[in-house]
Amino acid sequence: MRILQIFGFFIILWQYRADCLYMDTFIATKLEEDVMTRGCKNLEDTTPLLRLKKYLFCTYDNTVRPNHQKASINVTLKLMPKMMEYIGHKEILTLHSWMSFSWTDTHLTWTPNNFDGVTYIHVKSDELWVPDLCVHNSSDMSNDVLKMPTTDCLVFNTGSVICVPAVKYMSKCDSDYTYWPYDQQTCHVVLGSWSYWKEEVDFHFDGNGINMDSYKNNTLYDLKFVDAVKHIKKYECCPNNTFPKMDYSFMLIRHYGxxxxxxxxxxxxxxxxxxxxxxxxxxxxxxxxxxxxxxxxxxxxxxxxxxxxxxxxxxxxxxxxxxxxxxxxxxxxxxxxxxxxxxxxxxxxxxxxxxxxxxxxxxxxxxxxxxxxxxxxxxxxxxxxxxxxxxxxxxxxxxxxxxxxxxxxxxxxxxxxxxxxxxxxxxxxxx
Structure with a gap:
């Protein structure tokens, strides 16, 4: 009787191990099938855009700067103001504008012939590495102004990326009312990277750096573009590195009628x-x-x-x-x-x-x-x-x-x- 009990125990233990082995095999098979059907390595989909996005973004990390550590990324800028607000007693200029960014991301290149001749795709800016351009003389230094607003970007097969987000730049002006009501206020919007230096990300103007064709004048002031100048500065914290600053100068001329x-x-x-x-x-x-x-x-x-x-x-x-x-x-x-x-x-x-x-x-x-x-x-x-x-x-x-x-x-x-x-x-x- 005792021998039968021992024999039954071993039979139950063997059956349990067989069930566990079967479950492990089943899970591994399902995971393999899932990778084959939905994973990054499956390039047999019928839609070329879907295959291209899987090809580009399978291992892409939007927190990593695209170029080699010792190569600088050249970012070209063009400001396209739409309207502005000026709060005189607070000395704050708020510029509502579009900003054109363009750069080359070496991680986003492909051969069009491999994807039915597709030469460009639309990608959300949140999925890409984007330059952290911000206003250095801003009156609002919250985290929202340190990143590019979400927008659709164009990515070309050469790695060229073009983004045109709607931005709101708030800058602090030094108002002078000496000749009020014939006063003319000079304001600067100073743009630059918050975390990268020139040897990593360098900014350049597209032409003169601005397009005023779509600007709608304010009822209180006329906004006149003066010039756009690039300044290279050094700071005590990083004596071996330089920081580019893109300085847009505007003149606000009051309507004194x-x-x-x-x-x-x-x-x-x-x-x-x-x-x-x-x-x-x-x-x-x-x-x-x-x-x-x-x-x-x-x-x-x-x-x-x-x-x-x-x-x-x-x-x-x-x-x-x-x-x-x-x-x-x-x-x-x-x-x-x-x-x-x-x-x-x-x-x-x-x-x-x-x-x-x-x-x-x-x-x-x-x-x-x-x-x-x-x-x-x-x-x-x-x-x-x-x-x-x-x-x-x-x-x-x-x-x-x-x-x-x-x-x-x-x-x-x-x-x-x-x-x-x-x-x-x-x-x-x-x-």
């Missing part, structure tokens, strides 16, 4: 208003009223300008400096009007230096033409005789102060006019 009407036209009107105040007779009530209105208009214009003015950084805009200086002249005109009205009612004796200066001006033809308007004054030859000159009465003293006030009026008018001319010459945009 609306600003011209709302900012510049009132400025011209304020100049004329200030000069009108100084032209009027200081004894008239109209001059005081116009001087007061002029000062209030300056304050309102400055307040409105404050809300229209973009953030300007270090340099204050010239238009703000103009309104500041013009406000100072308007304040001077109002204060001068008040003082001259007071001065002309004075009946005290004039100091000798004021009296002699006044008589010197009046005794000249220009002085008499501009100042003498009172019929009580009598001109004899080249001199003037004032009634009761031997003993100046109270009215005579007032007349003398009026002459002096008239001289101050004309001097202030010409001085303010000259100051406005200097301000305009200094603050007007150049170039």
């Amino acid at each position: 609306i600003k011209h009407k709302t900012i510049i036209t009132p400025a011209i009107a304020l100049i004329l208003l200030t000069l009108t105040v100084l032209w009027l007779d200081s004894r008239s009530v109209e001059r005081t009223a116009v001087a007061s209105v002029n000062l209030i208009c300056h304050l309102f214009c400055l307040y409105d300008l404050h809300w229209q003015m973009p953030y300007n950084g270090i340099n204050p805009p010239n238009i703000m400096l103009f309104y500041r200086d013009s406000l100072a002249l308007a304040t001077f005109a109002l204060i001068l009007t008040t003082l001259l009205r007071k001065l002309q009612n004075m009946s005290t004796d004039m100091p000798n230096w004021i009296s002699s200066s006044t008589m010197f001006v009046i005794n000249n033809r220009a002085g008499r033409f501009l100042i003498l308007k009172d019929e009580k004054s009598k001109i004899t030859g080249d001199s003037i005789v004032i009634e009761d000159s031997s003993d100046l009465s109270k009215s005579g003293r007032k007349e003398s102060w009026r002459y002096f006030a008239a001289i101050v009026e004309w001097l202030s008018f010409f001085c303010v006019f000259l100051i406005y001319v200097i301000i305009l010459i200094t603050l007007l945009p150049t170039g």
Whole structure:
């Protein structure tokens, strides 16, 4: 009985080993069949494109640079801007564009005759090795800007690869609003590889590096291409290697039509208003009223300008400096009007230096033409005789102060006019 039990145990063990051997053989056979029907080595498919893709990408690794370790890959670039956005207070230029990349991948070559004459195929950029071009002066350094956006690429039998992805480049600009609203901003988009140096990946411009034919202008700025320059730089971390930088320069020219009407036209009107105040007779009530209105208009214009003015950084805009200086002249005109009205009612004796200066001006033809308007004054030859000159009465003293006030009026008018001319010459945009 014991012998039968032992014999049965061996029979069961043998059957189990036979089953395991059968299963191993079955799995190996299925794996072999799977490789033969769906694996990379099966090139008997009827579709030439499918056979070609299996041939090219069976052992292809898109993380490995195609060329030999000591050979540099030449990548040709052409920027094709479509539209742009500029955020002035953040100094950020966002360029929506197409970017044409072309290079040669030595791992992606084939003989067209072996694949029914196929000379090119469409491949997603995610399946290929692509240059890691990024904006070095970008305001957004997230991982998304360090890789090429997914797009369809053309791969030719010679190994040539052409990709034209839609890109969005954000660069930091140094804004200058000195001549606002006639400002022109210069912005740079500096492109370069993030991880490869020139000895591994070298960039070149296709022609002048840009095509502006499909660009649609912004409603606030005109985007003008200046130039594209390739710079070769070295860094302390890698003294034996160089890094190419592709520097695109653009000029943003503001459309100033609306600003011209709302900012510049009132400025011209304020100049004329200030000069009108100084032209009027200081004894008239109209001059005081116009001087007061002029000062209030300056304050309102400055307040409105404050809300229209973009953030300007270090340099204050010239238009703000103009309104500041013009406000100072308007304040001077109002204060001068008040003082001259007071001065002309004075009946005290004039100091000798004021009296002699006044008589010197009046005794000249220009002085008499501009100042003498009172019929009580009598001109004899080249001199003037004032009634009761031997003993100046109270009215005579007032007349003398009026002459002096008239001289101050004309001097202030010409001085303010000259100051406005200097301000305009200094603050007007150049170039």
